[in-house]
Amino acid sequence: MSNVPKSPAQKRAGTPGEPQPAGAAAPRPPRPRQAPPAQARAPRTERRDAGPEAARAPHAPRTRCAPNPVPPITFAESLPVSGKRDEIARAIAAHPVVIVCGETGSGKTTQLPKICLALGRGLGAGGAGLIGHTQPRRLAASSTGRRIAEELGTPFGEVVGYKVRFTDNLAPGASVKLMTDGILLAETQTDPLLKAYDTLIIDEAHERSLNIDFLLGYLRQILPRRPDLKLIVTSATIDAERFARHFGSDERPAPVIEVSGRLYPVEVRYRPIADDRPAAVRHAEGASSGRDRAKSAREAERDLMDGIVDAVDELCREGPGDVLVFLPGEREIRDAAEALRKHHPPHTEILPLFARLSAAEQERVFKASNARRIVLATNVAETSLTVPGIRYVVDTGLARVKRYSYRNKVEQLQIEPISQAAANQRAGRCGRVADGVCIRLYEESDFAGRARFTDPEILRSSLASVILRMKSLHLSAIESFPFIEPPPGRAIADGYQLLNELGAVDDENALTPLGRELARLPLDPRVGRMILAARDQQALREVLVIASALSVQDPRERPVDAQEQADQAHRRFADERSEFLQWLRIWAWFEEAVAHKKSNRQLVDACRQHFLSHLRLREWRDVHSQLLTVVREHGWRLNEADATFEQIHLSLLTGLLGNIGFKAEDEPHYLGARGIKFHLWPGSALVKKAGRWVMAAELVETSRLYARCIAKIEPEWIERIGAHLLKKSLSEPHWEKRPAQVAAFERATLYGLTIYHRRRVAFGRQDPARARELFIRGALVDGEFDTKLAFFAHNRKLLADIEQLEHKSRRQDVLVDDELIHAFYDQAIPAGIHTGAAFERWYRDEVSKSGQPEDKLRLLYLSRDDLMRHEAAGVTTELFPKRVTMAGVEMALAYHFEPGSPRDGVTLAVPLFALNQVDARRAEWLVPGMLKEKAHLLLKSLPQKLRRHCVPLPEYAAGFVERAGRERFGAGGLVDALIADVREQTQVATKTSDFKLETLPAHLFMNFKVIDEHGRQLAMGRNLAQLRAELGAQAQQHFQKIAAAATLAPAGEPAAAAAGASGARARRAPLGAPP
Template sequence: METKAAPHPTYDPALPITACRERILAALGAHQVIIVAGETGSGKTTQLPKFCLEAGRGDEGLIGCTQPRRIAAQAMAARVAEELGNEVGETVGYQVRFRDRTGPNSRIKFMTDGILLAESVSDPLLKAYDTLIIDEAHERSLNIDFLLGYLRTLMPRRPDLKLVITSATIDTEKFSAHFGGAPVIEVSGRGYPVEMLWQPLEDAGRDGDTGGRDLYRAIAEAERGLRRRDPAGDILVFLAGEREIREAGDFLGRQRLPHTEILPLYARLSSAEQRRVFHPGPERRIILSTNVAETSLTVPRIRFVIDSGFARISRYSHRSRVQRLPIEPVSQASANQRAGRCGRLGPGVCVRLYSEEDFQGRPEFTEPEILRTSLGAVILRLSVMGLGNVETFPFIDPPAPRMINEAYDQLVELGAMNRKRRPTRLGRTLDRWPVDVRIGRMVIEGDRLGCLEDTLVLASALSIQDPRERPLDLRQAADEAHQRFADEKSDFAGLLRLWDYLRRKRHEVSGNQFRKLCRREFLSWQRVLEWFDLYQQLRDLARENRMRLRGKRGSYEQIHLALLSGLLSHVGLKHPEGRDYQGARGRSFHIFPGSGLFGRMPRWIMAAEIVETSRPWGRTVADIRPEWIERQGAHLLKRHTFDPHWSRKRGAVFAWEQVSLYGLVVVEKRRVDYARIDPEEARRIFLLEALVRGELDTRSEFLAHNSRLREEVEELEHKRRRRDVLADEQAQFDFFDARVPQDVCSARSLERWLGQLGEAGRKRLYMGHDVLMREDAAGAPEDRFPDSLEAGGHHLPLTYRFEPGHEADGVTVRVPLEQLNTLDAGRLQWLVPGLLRDKLIGLMRTLKKSQRRSLTPVPVFADALLDALGGRTGDALLTACAEELQRMTGMTLGAGDFDEAALPAHLRMRVEVVDQDGELLAAGHDLAELQASFGEAARKAFMAGEGADLAVDGAREWTFGELPERTRTPSGVTAWPALVDQGDAVGLRLFDQAEEAAAAHAQGVLRLLALNLADKVSYLRRHHGLSREAQRAWRAWSTVETLADDLAWSSLALAAGVVWAVRDLEGFDRLADEVRSRMGRVGRRQSDLLNQVLPKAGGLLELLAGRIGRRWPEVAERVRQQLDDMIYSGFLTDLMSGRLEHYPRYLDAIAERLRQLEENPARDSEREARVEPFWQRYVARLEAGKLYDEALDDYRWKLEEYRVSVFAQQLGTAEKVSPKRLESSWARVCAADETD
């Protein structure tokens, strides 16, 4: 970051914090985290940023100062800028929602804590800052707790970052412990004595329902008393919310106070109105404020405080599971903070509109927001902001695991999170609503269903305490007063009636008359106004989110569907006996007596809350329909299907379905089409019942024919006096299973399919004697000794010869040259079914004697093995045999233990290769040898014969249309189209093997990318970013130009990722765009790694050429071989993605080996002996010219990790590795050989 000239800060000696300047500067230099605790007015907020500036902070990043509220961030930025002699936006700036007043030369940035949290998503390391000041941490808002937790995990990763936490002198030990015992610096306050006057309102309730006029009269009375003490003294009045501020302002304005200015102060105030508060004029002022002025802001010139003792505090009710916004008495700490505001300039007076006994009974501190907030909202906020999991997030006060799981369940219920505990799109929308998540879910659904206005009314009603009052001594009168709003189907509809009535009356009568009306109607006037306020706030928020506000009332179904989306776990089903309801997860409840539905007892209801007092009660309930539960709770429903059965009348397979939600049966028994649930099983039932057993009404002749033939076979049973001639149902089933398409599972789909077939096609369903007669009665069936072998889409002819000693004794498959490579050795091992048992006996007899002992008698084991192999014909026979015998006996057995070559000729498939004229080219039992000899010729023949018409050469653009992954040639052969790299162009070819096609296609796509991104490739070649040390070291292997080419090509390949799946122009263009954007970044990462790797490798070469080579030449030679196998011309292109990341550790391991070699040569020899056999096995395979595939690559790098574990164990390995794991990896290499 460019260093900016910093103004020299000056300090006001009258501020208490100035006296602590040296201590704070010393602590800031010695510690990464410090905590500054001091009372309001000590100067923490304005002076600490200047201290940081003086300490040299702000040079490598901004000094960030968070404030809990926008108004404070703006005001403090203006104050500090003024003290530094700047305008806001120069040295000091601020950023709040929708406004950024920072400039390029800013060094100090004030912001809300939410802004810093949002920045952590895009800048996880907060690199824009070199210092952070978290102000007013004692407020313990959710955002502050999120920040403190996030910063605790960040600080070890940012040792250059300094963190200052400021707090009132409240619970500073918690902050210190959270940051590993960070030092706490106490700053004394600049307070004068404050005289406390107690003037309680006579009828003040614990929820702040004092009767607004009584409260405002009390404020006016207190003001008169204070004015007598000092006619010019400014007064700060603390009230619960914006509505109280407006109404108190109106009331005091009507008093015509002399030479007095009345000003509001709350968080949403405009900047212009804020300035009036912080820049007083000549007149005396009365400032009406929310708790924003408790700690966040220092209002100048305050002489007196009047404290109503209340604030609106968001609180989650665990009983009703709803987040509410009640007006509550403030804590003692908050009350003391308020009182301290008038002791700044001189002795002050605080008038508390509550009693001293009331004060003493209040909690000492305000609960942290996380302990009074729905945990669902906390989890959702953490997930949406990307701050991690709530289970592992380092909260100062972590929630209990049980509450976490309940919250996750709630978010899944609401559709805000999926089963993997990740936020959904709906969840991200829900996170923007500052209400309980259930309420927010209702609002979003109300918008979707077109009944938003109604939902907002009900959402705001459910977020406050019920405004309807039922005094114990006047319960009947209250019920009668409320009865006219009741609705026999829904208490929610009753709330809407009450809303309409109250809105109308509020406009018809005066404020005082309206208050009296509420009392007369047994309604809490305070809560009614709270309802109005919250509705308006939610309405404003809906406008901000561009929701559709319509004046028309929604239908009963629309409104209750919207509500149900947030109340799915609050549904109830009436118990068949009794007056209670079965609720979710086995709990039961009753309808609350005050409900309009108390006597009706509908079958299904939903409740806004379920509260347990004398018994569990469902409050605010409504009659709902079970199909609404299916509609809104589809993601939560459990569906159980049972008794699938064939219906001849309907011509389909049906089952019964039961649908439940949280254990409540929503649908008891409903007939469903079973094919939609389990098409495979539905087809099985259809084939068995309809086709095999004939329970089908059809016009097709095949069923009648098969019935007649069955009668003939049954007649033959009579003639032979045997009951084992007719084949069983399984054989008949298999006949239809092999012929009827997979999607045919009903009479209608069968008739549709038959209608598409010609007469010959329909004849396929006519059974013959070979199907309906048992094998021993009809002779050996054709499929045991088939006439052809299916391979590569062709049926290759099979010939049989019984002539022991003859070259062609046994079974021979005749294959055209162009199809030779499509043959699979594993498939040929299976020979034909009729000879398989004999082959299994022969294979077991080729085992060692010690192994055969566990397999006696061999024929019995052969029969068991034959049964076990029934479903494994897709595997190589020898591998399948070894695994099944190992499973049967427990002895260790591998495919290599069998000696197939030792079997008689008739138990091994013989292969004849013929040219296009049918002339024999070669024959033998070793398919691998034939493919090695004729594989290239076979490939050319395949391309010339099958792929000639599709071949393309010299393409430099994607001109191939959409390439299928596989295709059939005109002759019916399966082939794999792929691009091929032609150096300065690409071509198109057909391949006879999928693996070769995929490899060629990947190179072809990369070449085409290189041609299309030639500018990027060329740029990376020229601007390779290799250090001089790396270049100098590389010259031991090749030229820098070859390395630059290799770097450019490998960066292209890494940026492209998996390219073999690109099959069309759109995919290619999309990939090219992605590669263009990523290639530079990948190239830089590659060159950064090379700048580490090559100098290390060069240093090792110097060691090997020097004293190591002179003293231990054999070791030097082996290490040089190891290095040359890792680093060579073109090695970057050969490396699999991510492998280069491990090279520094591999080279460090070699260096450590050479260091220890000089200390103990004998130990090095012992270690080398542990590695050498594995290495020589690998080298031998390479020298034999075997294919270098993924299995061998995996073995090679496991071996490198093994070297690290042997020679430098302290460096650690990327994966668990041991001789046993290396043997398993080598077995996979050998298994790949067997199937090739």
């Protein structure tokens, strides 16, 4: 060890320019830091596996005080970075940004803060002048801080302390602050220029996490405004030139100082397991069936574990030294630990190392031991931590990587092969104490085919929280922000889309009021949105518990060898409608267990019995405590009454609109947003009970896409919460008489899912011009309008009269076209009127303004000239009478022109009592106006040899009508009269059978409609004999009643009236009158 002279700042041991009080140099033990003001504290809650510490917890103003004394600084000459400390110090003094590129084990992480202290940096305590030192992970931040404090010989927290999620171990007079990059990023909200620091060390920048990339871009922007700030960026030997160019100026890159790392050579051996692909990758790819997948998983695990055991055996035969095994995740670490414990002697120490271990368990890894140690670690030991004493490395070549699918809008946390750079980092962890050996459990050709570098997180993440944070800080748009590698446009668009889904930005991507409120919450945007909704829904108490549960790993454990027992234990917490409510039940159980525990061991045992992770439950409580702090700082009150199922799930739905699904008919899957298909997680309690609509906490893609943590929901909730996202379309706009408005059928979709369809809505708000047109056509032209306005009754009667002329004349060229009638109204009615109520208001206002009665003003009154193309000559009441008398009964006639219709032609309304008295021969004549056509067609039906004597037929038929005259019309049968006329005019004899009646169209036969005394139709047809067969007996009975009533009726009163038979416009002549 070597001593370096004290800097002037060290000699002063205080804030420059300030006199030191007596005794200031006396060492003081670290004190708990003063709690920051409530409005400043905003601790961060993350979704599970989100970027650690991606918080917006504002920086707490430090209490002004003298710095704690810094002892003489020494450097370990055995570390490569110590040999470069003078060069590094000169570069820091001369440049605002320095890139230190050093291989793993070079000592840069622990020695750089000491070099800065030796330069007098970090001694301006009392609110400014800290050396800020960031680490990607909490474990690295705490262990690095402890190591530096140990090397300085000061209690941890006094000169060197740390701040990570939920923990702030930094005395007021400390000089070096270790923290996660997320903590520093959080402080930019309340300290935009980061004036609390005079030096910043961004460590492990090569990891290129989202937070690191954001920090490097942010720092590049503020450096010109902070000429006093020194920035040191450290990286492994991975593309350091990229960082140098990023911080360069005037086309000159920032200086790069290379530091060697490995002290001894490392031999790399390739020992692939059975399949040439990594076992867990084979497992991740899955098999086609559930049974095959389970079998594949077991085989993959067995192959991987066997490979690890064999590799450790081989390394143990090489000689003494500790072994570091890299595995993809916590579960694989536990499986490997179990396999190694069964295989190796008891004196071998097997130590797990992953981020979620307790502090005590983490410390075991850094303590020396007489036994051989086998450390089982995730990639946290790749670059963030240097585990002492490692001579051997086993590299499975795998890591658990989070990727965001822009197509499916889901995060995929899958096991993937690592990059070449990551593999080399792992190999570099051995060879620091002696010649090292690294065994890779995959082929050398596999290594050669892998990507050179790990993708930066910004290229595989959702950018919603970054965009929200940038907007709240009023930074430049993300599209122009100086990222080292700008994210792809697709990722940016996806981030904006999520914020739009949450209602945080509008269609122009500007922050909404809700977005500004959301940005003030140090939470994942989805979780923050849920809490804001819960505040409004009076469901904060329950949603805080659920939201905090969604921000940590699932505490429920489901070991492979005890899945049934675990499922049975978890069933006590199940709810048949919602898995979100499980969290409330687990929470209630755990809170009660904590309150009544006799010892911590008993609590841990109780958790184990219920297959719950005590560690994750504790973290859940910590996150809930942070959320509760945020809520209280904003002055929001928790609901005292229990929230309802609807209130809770409406709140959750605000953050999960992209995770809804609709059960496909006769299919095992659900249709999700944007065309995806997903299945319910096999372990879900709702697999067989979920409704047609569900929402999920997350969609995870492994061998297939699964929805985890689901609940039944109602489509009406989606409509309420996602109103700003619904895509609505209208179809079939039409006029409706009863409500007197134009309506249409509306269909609404959310991300391609139909939320409702054929909902009747008012059309006028969507398209007033089209609605006005439909109003005029439907209400005024077609007459589908209930109104007492006199013009309407006048116009409808006029139209009906002219239509009757068309029916009688059997031609459709009398009444003008509907378009002309529409044009008449269109010209007179102002724009914007499309409902009956609005029209009537306008009409009455016009009449009122004119000062004339409506019938005098005649507004919108049509005339016959307006409506008729010609006069329809020959259509007279004489030729087309309204009534005819048969058997002394006056019966109504109706005319209708609609070929093919049962009503086509002329219809005689026959009262039931008069059915047997109708003269069939008279009915053959129809009415005078139709006689010429019928006579013409009857003559036309004659055989040629007879017909030729009557040509031209039209003239003969007209002559017959003339000769028949009024006196002979209706006397006898028509055919008999025609036979007699032909014989008289041509001396040609014809007979009834010569006339082919079946060739005549239906409208030339009388249509009989039999009605009762109330005018209701009993039967209708053109065959009088058939009608009499059906109703003749009833008709006879009714006739006898009429006759009996007539003999008892007072003199002069018609019998039909006495019988009440006037309802069908039929009036019975006095009995005995000639037929």
